[in-house]
Amino acid sequence: MSMPQPEPVDHCGYLPAAVDPSALALNENPFPPLPSVRSALVEALGSANRYPEFLPQRMRSLLAAQLGVRDEQVVIGAGATGVIMQVLQALTEPGDAIVLTTPTFDGYPIFAQMARLRSVTVPLDVHGHHDLEAMADAARTARVVVLCRPHNPTGTIEPVADVERFLARVEPGTTVLLDEAYVEFLSPAERLDTRSLVLRFPNVVVVRTFSKAYGLAGLRIGYGFCAPELGRRLWNMQLPFGIGVTGLVAAAACYRAEDELQHRIRIIGAERRRLRAQLSKLGVYSTDARANFVYLPGVRPWREVFDSAGLRVRHYADGGARVTVGTRQSTRAVLTAVSTAALR
Ligand SMILES: Cc1ncc(COP(=O)(O)O)c(C=O)c1O
Missing domain, CATH: 3.90.1150.10 (Aspartate Aminotransferase, domain 1)
Known part of the structure; x- marks a missing residue:
């Protein structure tokens, strides 16, 4: 039978x-x-009846230690998406302008619409590179300007010196969202020294994610870091109980499996x-x-x-x-x- x-x-x-x-x-x-991340996740599931940390302070400290910055420089979100929305909610008013390239990550036009921002677009050149001069010009009357490095969808990166010149041209009252969702795929020589950049340019927020190189897209965890004063403003918008325990535990497990x-x-x-x-x-x-x-x-x-x-x-x-x-x-x-x- x-x-x-x-x-x-x-x-x-x-x-x-x-x-x-x-x-x-x-x-x-x-x-x-x-396997080590999976077993951490299985353990985390056993306490799914409990709330996660009210504000993800312990993860903030862990990320700050990894990045070599102070705790108050770090914010955490439901993916880079959550961090970007947190930045837009904290720093913009409906009707403000946001400078984006075309094409860019599909999320940006949606985020701009959600925050009721006016998108000002600057086309990439034929090889998928940014026109940083035109972006800095457009940023003069904008509240936010987005620079993805590597860029999505072209995967291109602008040279370090060009990015620094661009940042120096953007007014301190305009926030630069420096989207590094794919930074882990760059060699050390290709990377920006973002730890010192955010101190030299206190209007820059670097956004990163565990979705891509760390392979946790389904768990929705990302983070941002910036100068301490801006970090404190952004932390005020940190959603209570907003980061699920699985994302927190898996992100910590990733750092143990570096x-x-x-x-x-x-x-x-x-x-x-x-x-x-x-x-x-x-x-x-x-x-x-x-x-x-x-x-x-x-x-x-x-x-x-x-x-x-x-x-x-x-x-x-x-x-x-x-x-x-x-x-x-x-x-x-x-x-x-x-x-x-x-x-x-
Ligand atoms: C450039 C860029 N920024 C942000 C994101 C959002 O990633 P997350 O899954 O962390 O929300 C993506 C996702 O594709 C992306 O390509």
Whole structure:
């Protein structure tokens, strides 16, 4: 007699596949959480009946120690998204202007709308680089200006000296959101010295996340840091009980597993270099991307190419496509899609 099988539980459709080589649209990490992070999470689930810390003070201290800054310089949010909204809520009034590039991370136009800001856009050049002069000009009458480094969707970075010149040009009353959601993919030489920048430029807020290199997109945890005075203003907008215990515990576990995570980050970086080199051999130009994605300007019918291969990538209005770097299997699928389309 066969035993009755339990009905599969659908969890309201809330459990995406952890491993999915076709999921290349959201710049997620292809690796599921490390065993040590998973076991910390399982432990955390056992106390889900309890609230998390009222304000995430212990995580603030942990992040401050990691960054080499003071506690009052750090704020924490539900992903970088939460931190960005916290900044906009604390520092802007409806009707203020925010300077964004086009294209940029899709979230920004939505955040601007939520905060009832007026978006002023500055186009990137053909290689996906910022026109920092034009952005500084536009920032003269704006309350906030956003600079993503590496940029999404192009993955490009502006040279350190150019960024510093840009920051020096922005008025102290205009906040610069320096979005470093992908900073961990940069080599030390490519990084800005943000710890000293926020002290030299007290209008700069650096925003980072555990969603990308640390692979915790589903747990919604990110942070920002800035000069102490601004940090205190932003901490006043810290949502009580706003960061769930799973995110707090998993972020702490990531720092204990830094070596293993750095290894994964190196694998993703190597895969990106390989993907770009192979695309180039196929005659496909991609921008000089330094994060966990590549950007293909709209010179081919990318929607058709990737849809017909069953690959989910992010498409742009001008025909460009942003492809997340996944495992070797994903790279093969992307290259096969591109070369098959070329033969048709
Ligand atoms: C440039 C940039 N900033 C912020 C975010 C938001 O990330 P999070 O998941 O931490 O909210 C993203 C996500 O794709 C991003 O690309």
